[in-house]
Amino acid sequence: MMLPEHTGLEALLADPSGAVIGLDYDGTLAPIVADPASARIHPEAPGVLAELAKRVGGIVIVTGRPPGTALALGASASGPSLADVPGLVILGHYGLERWEAGRITAPPPFRGLEQVRERLPIIVRGFGGVLIEDKGQAVAVHTRTSPDPEATLEELRGPISDLAAETGLVVEPGRLVLELRPAGMDKGRALSRFLAERRARSVMFAGDDLGDLAAFDAVVAAPIPGVRVCSGSAEVTALAERADIVVDGPAGVVELLRAITQRLNGS
Numbered sequence: 001m002m003l004p005e006h007t008g009l010e011a012l013l014a015d016p017s018g019a020v021i022g023l024d025y026d027g028t029l030a031p032i033v034a035d036p037a038s039a040r041i042h043p044e045a046p047g048v049l050a051e052l053a054k055r056v057g058g059i060v061i062v063t064g065r066p067p068g069t070a071l072a073l074g075a076s077a078s079g080p081s082l083a084d085v086p087g088l089v090i091l092g093h094y095g096l097e098r099w100e101a102g103r104i105t106a107p108p109p110f111r112g113l114e115q116v117r118e119r120l121p122i123i124v125r126g127f128g129g130v131l132i133e134d135k136g137q138a139v140a141v142h143t144r145t146s147p148d149p150e151a152t153l154e155e156l157r158g159p160i161s162d163l164a165a166e167t168g169l170v171v172e173p174g175r176l177v178l179e180l181r182p183a184g185m186d187k188g189r190a191l192s193r194f195l196a197e198r199r200a201r202s203v204m205f206a207g208d209d210l211g212d213l214a215a216f217d218a219v220v221a222a223p224i225p226g227v228r229v230c231s232g233s234a235e236v237t238a239l240a241e242r243a244d245i246v247v248d249g250p251a252g253v254v255e256l257l258r259a260i261t262q263r264l265n266g267s
């Protein structure tokens, strides 16, 4: 792949030890599938990330998933796993939980979630094919496997917003999903803090979904060169409109990361 021309990318390539590479998980490192529990990482991603990690200042996955789930889905029996990527940090639950060097740090679960667990099954009753994903610090309602995913999502939006208001949670919309999660953290704040912590001199962030827009904002707001990469899909177009580089889904992200690694290795 020919690397696209972009000033943020050029800054990253010129000074890789100061670069932070931020990546979303679902839709960016892993292809979208019907069952969230089966969203395995692109098979070549861990190997490419392991090579890239040797050259850059830091690699961070910023995801709505719990870090433990991202690690499990990023495991491979035949090659490197996500956990093998040197120095990798995973900021899960939009930055609420952190995995690093084999340890997870997490706040206690928000109390309003108990009520959500009781009420959600009642709200979705009657909507065929809807899936509730309990993630510990958040609960997501998926409509991808319902007969009319878009219409079901729209019908559920009001009742789920009401439940969020009653329980002190916020609604995080995504690709055929509405998630109830605690307020106060988002991918933008998580990424900004990580950039400050690492004293980053450049940043790249790749994402595919609405929750990644906050990280795009953080790239723009950071006082360092940055590049926003969209893992393109027909499902969400808002990111492509704001991206500096658009690639073709997780395979395109892996291709871009590989091309960056090759350039840094002079190969």
Ligand SMILES: O=P(O)(O)OC[C@H]1O[C@H](O[C@H]2O[C@H](CO)[C@@H](O)[C@H](O)[C@H]2O)[C@H](O)[C@@H](O)[C@@H]1O
Binding pocket: 024, 025, 026, 027, 031, 032, 033, 034, 035, 036, 037, 039, 062, 063, 064, 065, 133, 135, 140, 142, 144, 174, 175, 176, 177, 179, 209, 211
């Ligand atoms: O921040 P991310 O890593 O992108 O996580 C966002 C949500 O991703 C997952 O749902 C999405 O991927 C599923 C598997 O491909 C797909 O079935 C679903 O339709 C997508 O919305 C995950 O299940 C959620 O918990 C994450 O919040």
